[in-house]
Amino acid sequence: MQDQLTTALLGQSFSSSSQDTVLLDEYKRLVEGYVDIDHSIAVLSDFQANRSYIYVGSFGQHFGLSYGHIVIESAFEECIFDKVHPDDLTERHILELSYFEHQKSLLPSERKKYSTISRIRASNAEGRYSYINHRTIYLKSQPNDSVWLALCIYAPSIDLLPRPGIDGKIVNRETGESISFEQYRNYGQQLLSRREIEVLNLIAKGMGSKEIAVQLHIAVYTVRRHRQNIIRKIQVSNTAEAVKTGLAIGVVNVLC
Amino acid sequence: MQDQLTTALLGQSFSSSSQDTVLLDEYKRLVEGYVDIDHSIAVLSDFQANRSYIYVGSFGQHFGLSYGHIVIESAFEECIFDKVHPDDLTERHILELSYFEHQKSLLPSERKKYSTISRIRASNAEGRYSYINHRTIYLKSQPNDSVWLALCIYAPSIDLLPRPGIDGKIVNRETGESISFEQYRNYGQQLLSRREIEVLNLIAKGMGSKEIAVQLHIAVYTVRRHRQNIIRKIQVSNTAEAVKTGLAIGVVNVLC
Numbered sequence: 001m002q003d004q005l006t007t008a009l010l011g012q013s014f015s016s017s018s019q020d021t022v023l024l025d026e027y028k029r030l031v032e033g034y035v036d037i038d039h040s041i042a043v044l045s046d047f048q049a050n051r052s053y054i055y056v057g058s059f060g061q062h063f064g065l066s067y068g069h070i071v072i073e074s075a076f077e078e079c080i081f082d083k084v085h086p087d088d089l090t091e092r093h094i095l096e097l098s099y100f101e102h103q104k105s106l107l108p109s110e111r112k113k114y115s116t117i118s119r120i121r122a123s124n125a126e127g128r129y130s131y132i133n134h135r136t137i138y139l140k141s142q143p144n145d146s147v148w149l150a151l152c153i154y155a156p157s158i159d160l161l162p163r164p165g166i167d168g169k170i171v172n173r174e175t176g177e178s179i180s181f182e183q184y185r186n187y188g189q190q191l192l193s194r195r196e197i198e199v200l201n202l203i204a205k206g207m208g209s210k211e212i213a214v215q216l217h218i219a220v221y222t223v224r225r226h227r228q229n230i231i232r233k234i235q236v237s238n239t240a241e242a243v244k245t246g247l248a249i250g251v252v253n254v255l256c
Numbered sequence: 257m258q259d260q261l262t263t264a265l266l267g268q269s270f271s272s273s274s275q276d277t278v279l280l281d282e283y284k285r286l287v288e289g290y291v292d293i294d295h296s297i298a299v300l301s302d303f304q305a306n307r308s309y310i311y312v313g314s315f316g317q318h319f320g321l322s323y324g325h326i327v328i329e330s331a332f333e334e335c336i337f338d339k340v341h342p343d344d345l346t347e348r349h350i351l352e353l354s355y356f357e358h359q360k361s362l363l364p365s366e367r368k369k370y371s372t373i374s375r376i377r378a379s380n381a382e383g384r385y386s387y388i389n390h391r392t393i394y395l396k397s398q399p400n401d402s403v404w405l406a407l408c409i410y411a412p413s414i415d416l417l418p419r420p421g422i423d424g425k426i427v428n429r430e431t432g433e434s435i436s437f438e439q440y441r442n443y444g445q446q447l448l449s450r451r452e453i454e455v456l457n458l459i460a461k462g463m464g465s466k467e468i469a470v471q472l473h474i475a476v477y478t479v480r481r482h483r484q485n486i487i488r489k490i491q492v493s494n495t496a497e498a499v500k501t502g503l504a505i506g507v508v509n510v511l512c
Contacts, residue, residue, distance in 0.1 A: 020357040037290050039429035058369060058430040113314060117414055130432060156432025158373055158425055169414055173295035174385060176316040176412025
């Protein structure tokens with residue numbers, strides 16, 4: 001899933017400008033101050049330079065990160081992603097992709113209003129999972145509308161009620177209105193064709209290629225080709241993983 | 257309840273120092289930047305000067321407040337308190353008093369770790385109540401340990417599940433551990449004597465002064481004096497309100 005995110009965000013067209021450094025420095029100061037007040041961990045990612053500035057507040061000790069700030073040569077904070085529960089990380093990436101699409105559908109002036117919010121499980125310094133409040137805010141787009149600077153904030157969650165999934169939402173910060181992630185995760189739908197989604201759902205029901213061929217009135221060869229395309233497109237290594245990812249991205253529906 | 261809060265916070269001893277203005281300006285910039293990222297409403301209160309700096313992010317329109325910042329000559333943001341549901345406002349004040357006591361019990365170096373968090377109902381520009389995420393952070397104490405600068409942050413809550421009360425907590429921002437408000441709201445216990453709490457609980461059970469006198473083996477006159485003292489101490493106008501506040505501050509237990 002992260003590969004799609006990388007392609008979507010780093011694959012945008014960027015134009016260097018002399019103003020960038022000044023603006024970036026301004027945002028760096030803002031984020032540093034934010035962490036000073038919030039005690040959270042904030043990651044300012046520059047998609048143009050593929051670089052991140054990680055500001056570690058006192059909550060950082062939860063992850064075994066030490067107070068201060070680090071620069072990493074990647075727009076993605078693998079050192080934190082590594083601690084996130086793999087299922088939640090996949091959902092988080094899908095949420096960000098939905099957010100990216102949602103941002104693209106808005107006027108640049110409207111974008112700043114929205115952020116994502118979710119609750120992910122991350123392992124602490126002792127290796128035990130705990131609930132983390134996660135937010136993504138796209139801070140700044142370039143004049144050509146490409147999303148340039150993003151901020152991810154990690155803070156402890158006080159909502160400790162167990163629930164499945166990350167409860168991802170896109171929130172309008174002006175009104176408090178939130179758009180459930182379910183309504184927005186159409187990424188999967190765009191990724192796979194209607195036929196591929198149909199095949200993946202039959203696989204999820206436990207059908208073999210021959211059964212699927214009969215059911216859909218197509219050749220077994222065609223079913224096998226769909227299988228391969230699904231695996232390639234959603235970048236997994238086998239059909240079992242494809243079903244799991246299909247469920248996560250909302251294209252597999254176990255009820256029908 | 258706000259009177260107690262005013263007494264506790266503004267009644268501290270303060271010492272002016274030439275450094276104050278520089279530090280205050282630094283915090284003002286920090287808070288302004290915080291709101292710029294968070295789009296929330298942040299109130300920086302100076303208890304020494306009895307003054308507040310209100311930074312209104314885009315969420316301000318929810319309350320009919322316009323974007324920008326205002327200075328008010330009070331450490332308490334009445335213009336926002338006015339919109340908070342009265343029951344929730346009382347609980348919020350009690351939570352802050354508990355937080356104040358909790359802060360006083362810590363070493364100055366430990367204080368910054370903790371903040372309060374609660375969910376309050378506030379009426380929006382159309383007069384309808386919605387859930388607001390509320391946090392209080394004491395940013396800076398003076399060398400004599402008096403709490404000098406406080407920050408209150410108002411942002412939309414995405415947790416829309418109805419529940420009674422404000423679910424107030426004191427959160428350790430380093431570990432995510434939260435101390436339930438219930439465990440900390442001993443303010444009421446300090447406010448009333450053991451005998452007064454006993455009397456208030458019997459009033460809550462619907463007993464009249466004569467019944468209470470018999471039950472406690474004291475004179476009716478003494479019961480009446482306790483009643484008056486309770487009303488005076490918790491600053492309400494009648495016993496019905498005293499019972500309600502007693503419940504809120506945790507000194508009235510309806511189960512025993």
